[in-house]
Amino acid sequence: MKIKSLIVLTLCMAMLCLAGCSMKAPEKVSTDDSPLKVIASFYPMADFADKIGGDNIAVQCLVSLGMEAHDWEPTTADIALLEEADLFIINGAGMEPWATDLLQTLSNKNLVVVNTSEGLDLLENDESHDGHDHGDQDPHVWLNPLYAKQQMSMIMEALKELDATNSKTYQDNYEKWANKCEELDQNYRETLSPLNHKDILVSHQAFGYLCNAYGLNQIAIEGLSPEGEPNPARMAEIIDFMNKHQTKVIFYEENTSSKVAEAIARDTGAKTMVLNPLESLSQEQLDAGEDYFSIMTANLKGLQEALSD
Amino acid sequence: MTLMSLFQYDFMRRAFIVAIALGIVVPCIGVIVVLKRLSMIGDALAHTSLAGVAGGLLVNINPVLGAGITCIGAAFTIEWIRKKLPQYAEMSTAIVLSAGVGLAGVLSGFIQNATSFNAFLFGSIVAISNAELIAVVAIALLVLILFFLMYQELFYIALDERSATLSGVPINTVNFIFTLLTAVTVAIAARTVGALIVSSMMVLPVACSLQIAKSYRQTVWFSVLFGLSFTLIGLTISFYAALRPGGAIVLTGVCCLLLVFNLKKMVCR
Structure with missing residues (x-):
């Protein structure tokens, strides 16, 4: 008798747990006024997101200040941040090798992930330098201002989709900073070519x-x-x-x-x-x-x- | 590459000066250290000095100074434990080594900027700054002078402290000076050329020398000869074979020791 009641008890508890888990992910209420929660993998992504999103979004950067971005590994606190987030911006091209595994373990079904290097013409990685290996591609795309502009455009598209009411603001911000990117590119060209x-x-x-x-x-x-x-x-x-x-x-x-x-x-x-x-x-x-x-x-x-x- | 290209570069010339200085001085200290059954003292002190580097960065004093202070502290702690446990002298180095590594691990956790810590952790004989070059040469001269002034006293103490006392050697003073010299040498050399070279140069030349020397005097001279040839040969090989110099110097010493073992066997037959 005792064993049977134990089994029943365990089953009940398991059901409760399951119910709890499924209730944890409610339908997102998009009408709230709180800013979009945006997580960026490392500094340039955070900077670009901040520039495009302005006050409409709250950006947090995973790789904290002064840390070496290549050797970084997520902590449980970072995973908790992502569970709460609306948008996750990564550079891709092998810069965040930890992201693939991490995203599979998340239960946040509403999280939108943007790979900002998608569609860019990526360079082969010549050699694995100084101990850290990025994989087959060179991830440092943001150091070309025109590529940075493309990355900003990817971020803008994602923000527009998530928050249609402010899409005009995102478009305006993007255009302002895209011009700056072109200016920067022009500067580099004029300064370096002679x-x-x-x-x-x-x-x-x-x-x-x-x-x-x-x-x-x-x-x-x-x-x-x-x-x-x-x-x-x-x-x-x-x-x-x-x-x-x-x-x-x-x-x-x-x-x-x-x-x-x-x-x-x-x-x-x-x-x-x-x-x-x-x-x-x-x-x-x-x-x-x-x-x-x-x-x-x-x-x-x-x-x-x-x-x- | 010709032979001359070895000396064509400033960094190689510096490396050879440091190699000569340490190749002579570290084995001198090594002879006494080995006879006192404290072979691991170089390793223990070098690792403890990491705690000094971390502490120095935390309280904002020069990390090399911090390393020197902790090294001296650790060396005297080793002496103190050695006197408490005279039969187990080597245990004192193990205790201080683990204490130092533990302390370094805890302290480095508080350092915000990890890269600055790394910059002080490792040294290389092929990347010697002006200040380091002066420090190494100065400490080498100081050690050499004091070593030959206390030549007899050190020998007595290394072999048997009790009979040294009976023959009127001021063992406390001599031990104090020697401990201080060891600590300062390790602190500076480990930061400059890396802990690997220092700890191996204390033991490997002495081990070779003990195989063939017939007296204390010979042991000292052969140790210096072996030490000098290890650093010079190792450095030269590392240049021509594109190897890391620290490892090349140590492996030269190990190969030589094996060679000496075998030659001795053949001669004795």
Whole structure:
């Protein structure tokens, strides 16, 4: 008798649980005034979403400030955020390898996912650089301003569909920032095309799309990450290359000062400068009002200095 | 690549200066350390200094200074535990090693900017800054001078502290100076060239030397000779074979030790 009642009890509880679960996902009430909850995977996506959505949406960025976007893994708190969200914006092209698995585990059936690199002409990944492997494609599309414009357009379309009442605002915002992207592209073109040197030395091979768009050539210094020990033959090779091509600048990422880059700089008399791949910004940079456009403009200044005679 | 291209680069010239300095000095300390049954002290101190780097970044003092302070603290803790447990001297290094790694793990959790921590964690003999070059050469000279001034005293202490006391050696003073020297050498060398080179250079040359030396004097001289050749050969091989220098230097030492074992067997036959 006891066993039977236990079984019945268990069954009842299981049913209750199931009922609870299915009730947890109610039909979305679209008439509420609260802003759309938008989650962006990392900084440029958050910045673009913020620019297009304005006050109508509340953007949260998963990869927090100052973190390395490539090594990031979601925590349970991030998953909870996504369960509550309306829209999830990713870059795609292998930048968020964790997203596929994560999305399958979510029970949020109303979540719309936008892959902003969809439809872009993606570059092959030359080599898996500095330990982290992106897969077959180079994900750093946002560093080409015209690709960034396309990504903004994808975000705008998604927002329009989710929130038709404000679609005019999204369209206006998009047009304003799309113009800025074109302006930026124009600036890059005009500044870089007359310069004689075309080779840039970078610590992180993130500038494929940028180089492709403006006829530059990136040479990645492997092992320039501060974690690993470099091998001297490779360092000698880089020094020879720099002397031969009269390269004056070694670009490294924000936050990653490297003893090896400095050693090479000492040998060649070159300078080390920052070329920001915009994967994440620090709190100080945000407080100073930096955004995609200001950093891209700063990058252009650095490139101009490095490549002019 | 010709032989001269080895010295054509500034970073290789620096690497060779550091290799010569550490190749001479670390085995000197190593002889005493091995005879005192504290072979792992290099590893223990190098890992403990990570806690100093993390602590230094947290309270905003120079991380290398933080590493030096914790290294000295750890070295004296090892001495203190060693005196408490004289039969199990090697246990003291294991205790301090685990305490240091634990502390470093906890402290590094509080550091916001992980990249700055990483930059201080690892050093490489082929990426030596001006300040590091001066520090290494200065510490090497200091250690050499003090080592040869206390040559006899150190020998007595390393072999048998009790009879050293009886023969009138001021063992507390000598132990104090030696512990300090060890700590400072490891702190600077580990930050500069990496913990791997330091801890292996303390033991491998001495191990080779002990196979062939017939006296204390010979042990010291052979250790220095072996240490110097390991760093120089390892560095040269790493340049021509495109290997990581730290690993190349250590493996040169290990191969040489195996060679010495076999040669000794053949000669003894």
